[in-house]
Amino acid sequence: MYRIYDCLAHQHDLVLVIVALLIGLGGIHTAFNLYARACIGRLRQRIAWLFLTGVVTGGGIWATHFIAMLSYDPIVPVGYEPTWTAFSLVLAIAATTAGFAVASIAGPHILLSRIVGGLVVGLGISVMHFTGMSAMQVPAVVTWHMDIVIPAILLGAVFGMISLWLAGTAQTPREKLLGKVNLTIAVATMHFSAMGALIVTPDPSVPVPAQLISQEYLAIGVAVVATLLIAIGFVTALLDRQLRDHVSDRMRILGDSAIEALVLTQNGRVIDTNESFLKLANIRREDIENQDFLSEWLSDTPPAFQSGEIAYVETTLSLRGIGELPVEVIRREIPADDISDATVIFGLRDLRERYAAEHHIRFLAEHDSLTKLLNRTTFNDRLAEALEESDETGTPVTVMCIDFDHFKELNDSYGHIAGDHALRELGERLSKLFSDEVTIARVGGDEFVALLHHQKRSTEEEIAARSRDVAQQILDSVAIPIFINTEHRAKLAASIGIAHYPNDGNDAESILFHADLAMYRVKQSGGNDLVYYSSEMDEEYRFKRQISSNLRIAMENGQLALHYQPQCEAGDQSTHSFEALLRWTDPELGSIPPGRFIPIAEETGLIIPLGEWVLRTACQEAARWKNPLGIGVNLSAVQLQKLDLPEVVANILDETGLDPKRLELEVTETALIHNPARSLKILSDIKKLGVRIAMDDFGTGYSSLATLQNFPVDRIKIDQSFIRKLVSSDQAVAIVRAVINLSRDLAMEVIAEGVETDEQASFLTDHNCQSVQGYKYGHPKPISDYAHIVNPTEATLQPGETDGKPANRDSGIETV
Template identity: 80%
Template sequence: MYKIYDCLTNQHDLVLVLIAIAIGLGGIHTAFNLYARACIGRWQQKIAWLFLTGVVTGGGIWATHFIAMLAYDPIVPVGYEPGLTAVSLIIAIATTMIGFAIASVAGPHLVLSRVTGGLVVGLGISAMHFTGMSAMRVPGIISWHMDIVIASIIMGAVFAMLSLWFAEAARTPRQKLYGKASLTVAVATMHFSAMGGFVVTPDPTVPVPAQLISQHYLAIGVAIVATLLIAIGFVTALVDRQMRAHVSNRMRILGDSAIEALVLTQNGRVVDSNESFLRLTGSKPHEILEQDFLARWLPDTPPAFQTGNLNYVETSLRLDDQKELPVEVIRREIPADDISDDTIIYGLRDLRERYAAEKHIRFLAEHDSLTQLLNRTTFNDRLGEALAESDETGIPTTVMCVDFDHFKELNDSFGHIAGDHALRELGERLSKLVTDEVTIARVGGDEFVVLLHHQGRTKATEINAHSQEVAQQILDCIALPIFINQENRAKLSASIGVAHYPVDGADAESILFHADLAMYRVKQSGGNDVVFYSSEMDEEYRFKRQMASNLRIALENRQLELYYQPQCHADDEEIQSFEALLRWNDPELGQVSPGRFIPIAEETGLIIPLGEWVLRTACMEAARWKKPLGIGVNLSAVQLQKHELPDIVASVLAESGLDPKRLELEVTETALIHNPARSMKILSDIKKLGVRIAMDDFGTGYSSLATLQNFPVDRIKIDQSFVNKLVGNVQAGAIVRAVINLSRDLALDVIAEGVETDEQANFLTDHDCRAVQGYKYGYPRPIADYWHIVHPEEPVPGTTEPVVAEANRHSGIETV
């Protein structure tokens, strides 16, 4: 080590040493730029670039060696044999070209090829050095310290191997820097270490050939060779770099303009990417270069995609924090050209938005948009799966039908916006009850269904108890007040029908139907309760269906008829008008009470044509009466919600020719409050026709005074439930007196219905009730039985005897 140091400091001109190192750095700098270019492109271009790399590298190292030799002072005159000097240059160029060529070979053994290439370069440096030294001629004896020589060869080889290992493909500035520094160290350590083992013993007797290159001319030649080689290499690399930079810049602008992420790879390694990919992965450009693209970011791609047999795949992009993004990837291959190797372009598109949109679409397809609960279609699918599972496990499945009580009144009172708000809030509450065992869906309007699994429960008592528990939770959830506005809170209840599979039904349709039947049984009982299905409900339903079918046939075949009940003056019992009452005598069912078939007509919608038939028939009949008595016709709640009702009334009046003042339409308080605004408009339009309006069953509702104030009522009918209790019931008497006084104060007529006894009649007369109706004054009968009333002094059809004028009194009615 001391010999090397002594040789460097005492036997070398340090200025020339620095110049030698500078020239070596220049050559090596240019050489690695050429090597980087030689690592890409087709083999024809690679060979050319490798040759130029070898020329520049070998020439630079050769120039460094001989300039360093000029800096060496052996004390004796020095000359150089031309042939060996030229051979040393050829050795430097050839070995470095071969070494760089080996290192540039891509394949599965990259490290081995680079290390081997570095070894060739290192040994080539030593071969050039010692060949150049053998060309040296001095008047003396040259000898070597072989231990130092061997060490110098080893150091040159090691640093050369490290150089090409660090440099890899010399794509990045860092790789080039490491390669240049290591190769410079290899050249310097090898040369100056070897010179430390070089010994010259002067001997004038040693002959020196005449044809030698003097150091002066050698310096000029070396300077010219080094300058030319480095300049040629530098200019060539610069021109090529600018050309490739121009192409690369155009491609980068194009790539960065794409929304999709683009990645370019060569031999599986990333060589470039656009800004979209960097943003997608949160990376910087230098962090992705030379990374194995598929292994690093797309490890889950199928083998067919990795080998190129498949060009499109949807997979996950793995990020640094182990998070994964869904992406679609397309693979395209670009064959090698004069500028680059075989290149594979990967285009990636972030699928998060698409997956989110698809998820949202699926959610909309499967859920109700208002309540966010499942919709009917999805529920039916879940129900089918649950029934199949029940068949396999033997554990029953329960279905509940839930319908809110009086929800229509909430809509009518506060509007549909408030109704939607209530449904949203109830949907949110019910969603909190959803578990693995409980599935809830909205199937329309205010109708909901519940699918209940009974995990681990097999006994009927356990299943019923579990169903009752869940149903009660639903009732409690719905019973909480709902905020409508600052002044109002709505409180709802629900009717719940329950049916078990397979006990109460053999398939999805029947189990839903039976749960619905049970729910309607709750409705009929006042709501806010839970009822389990039983077989008699099915029998009742079939009976109703039969009745509805028969009623439709009766309407079409004119099997219905009207009975008329007289309405009399309380003092003299003179008949003032008749109330038309519908009767139906079915061939199969016999005489059917209106209390049975009217609700069915309202449920099925038959009440609309049925009501119009009653109105038309009664008006036609009354218009034929010789005595112009009044005629009263009842309107159902369903009819009162039809906008076309005033037009129908006008049409019937025009068709029959009946004086509108003779017609009185009777409505109930309950019918009015279904939709107060609509009812007000319809009744006002009817009132404009000259028709009278009577409020039937007054006092049985819950808004009587408000109804009298807001609606165009002409007469009040005191409900028979109060009249029946007049005798012996102080409260009933007080209510009747209050209604009579109220009607008088409001300038309204009043009539009491359901009068059957003299005591009831006397009470009403004593308290100034001027009109009465009931069995005491006449039963509902066909109009022929009252012929002597409506056609006084005319013979009854089919007879020739006239009826006396007094026959319109109560006593005459009783004798008919």
């Protein structure tokens, strides 16, 4: 080490040493710029750039060597043999060209090729050095310290390998800097270490050739060669860089004008991006340059996309420290040209909005738009999956049908906006019951369904208990009053029918149907409860279906008939009107009481045509009577909600020619409260026709003085349940007396139904009841049995006379 220091400090001109180093740095700097260009582009262009790289690198190293030699003072005269001097330049150019060429080879062994290339360059420096040293001719004996020569050669080789290993493809300033520094160290350490190993022993007997290059001429020659080579390389690299920058700038302007994010890569490494990508990833350009784009940013892409077999994929963009971003990626390849290597362009588009839109569309398709619960279609799919899983695993499944009690009244009272608000509120409450075990859906109107999964080994008792718990939670959540406005709160209840799979049905359709049957059983019992399905409900349903079907046939085939029951004056028992009562005798089932088939007709909608038939038939019959007695016809609650009812009544009166004053329509209090406003309008319009209105079954429903005050009622009918208890119940006596007095005070007529005994008749007469009706005065019969009353002749019966048969109790249930 001391010999090296002594040689450098005392045997070298430090100014020339510095000049040599500067020339070496200039050459190496230009060389790596050329090498960076040689690593891209087509093969022919790469060969040309590699040769130019070798020329500049070899020339720079050669110039560095000989200028440093000129700074060396061996004490004896020095000359340089021209051939070996020129040959050393050729060796320097050849070695560096070969080394850089090997290092530029891309492939699976790229690291090995760079190390080997660096080794060739490092050894080439040594070969050039010792070849150049052999060109030095001095009158002396030249020997070497081999213990310094070998380390010098190794240092040159090691730093040469490090140089091209760290330089890579020299596409970034950092790679270039590392390559330049280490190659400069390789040249300097190898040269000055080797010079420290040189021993020059003067010997005048050593012959010196005559044709030598003097140090002065050598200095001029080296300076000219070094300047030309470095200048050629520098100018060439500068022009190429300007051309590439121009093309790159145009491409960047074009890329930045695109909405899609664009990433350009060469050999898998990012060389550029547009502004859209930087905004998408929220990064700076330097954060991604020279990174392996596929492995670091699109790691989830399939191998076929990474290899270029497919050009489109939907994947995720990995954002460091942020997460993943859904994107669609299009891959396009640009072949290598004279300016650049083969380039792959990746176009990326953010899929968050599309995925959000698809999610929203899917949500709308699967959920009810009002309550945000599942809709019917989605629930049916979930139910099918649950039943399939139950078949495979034996896990029991429970289905609940839920219907809100009196929801129609809420709509009618507060409007449909309030009804929608109530459904939204109920939907939000029920959604809180959602879990892995409970699924709730709205299937239409105020109808909801729930699906309950049980544990695999649940017993029937556990299934029933769990179902009851969930149903009770639903009942409790529905029972909480719903805010309508500052003055009103609506309180609802629910009817819940429960069916278990597979005990209560073997498929989705049957299990839903049976749960629905159980729910209707709750509705018929008053609601606000839960009922489990039983097989008896099926029998009842089949009976209702048969009744409904046979009733349609009966209407078409004329199997229906009207019976008439007289309504008499309480005093002289003279008949002043008849009440028309519907009767049906079925060929299969025999005589069916109205109380059995009328509710079924109301459920199925048959009550509308059936009611019109009764009204038309009764009016036609009454119009034929010579005695212009009154005729009473009952209206059902369903009919009373039809806005066209006044028009129907008017048309029937016109068709039959019946005097409107003879017609009395009987309605119940219960029918009026379904929609008081609508009922009032309909009855008022009917009243304008001249038709009378009677309040039927007064006292048994929602009796209210407001009902009598607000509705255009002409007559009150005291229900037969009170008349029947007149003899045995003081309470019944008080009620009947009060109703009679009330009607008188309100200037309304009153009639008592169900009068059967003399005691009942006497009580009513004593208390000034105007009219009576019951078995005491006549049974419901075909009008032909009362021909002597409706078409009186000379042989008429006395008032109140019957056919002589005993008064058997009739059901007394009126038609619609």
